[in-house]
Amino acid sequence: MKIPEKFTINLQEVKIEIVDTLPDQKFGEYNCITDTIKVAKYVKDDDGTIRPLKEEQIENTFWHELLHTFQWHSKGEFFEEESNTYAGYLLEFFKSSGLIIN
Numbered sequence: 001m002k003i004p005e006k007f008t009i010n011l012q013e014v015k016i017e018i019v020d021t022l023p024d025q026k027f028g029e030y031n032c033i034t035d036t037i038k039v040a041k042y043v044k045d046d047d048g049t050i051r052p053l054k055e056e057q058i059e060n061t062f063w064h065e066l067l068h069t070f071q072w073h074s075k076g077e078f079f080e081e082e083s084n085t086y087a088g089y090l091l092e093f094f095k096s097s098g099l100i101i102n
Helices: 055-075 080-097
Strands: 006-009 012-019 028-031 036-040 042-044 050-052
Touching (some): 006 055, 012 055, 036 055
Parallel strands (some): 012 036
Antiparallel strands (some): 006 012, 042 050
C-alpha cells in the first residue's frame, strides 16, 4: 500500500509523514493542532535496539492514526480502543478481500 502524503477532511489539509522513529517507542501519532499524522518505520526495543516495523505494522499504524483524525474531526476526542479495533478490521478487510484502491 502506498501511504499518501496528504489528504483533506472538512476542507482541512492533513499531512502524513513517514519518519524513521518517534519518541517513547511510538509506532505513530496524530497531532490535532498541526493536523499531522506521523508513522514510524523503526521502533526502539526496551533495550534500545532499533527494530524495523513490518509492512503490516506500518499499514495498521497508518489506519489507526487516520481513525484518530476522523475521531477528532467528528467528536473532538480520541478513543484508543476504537482506533485499534477498526484499524485492524480495515487492514484485514483490504488484505483478505483483494480490494485495491489506486
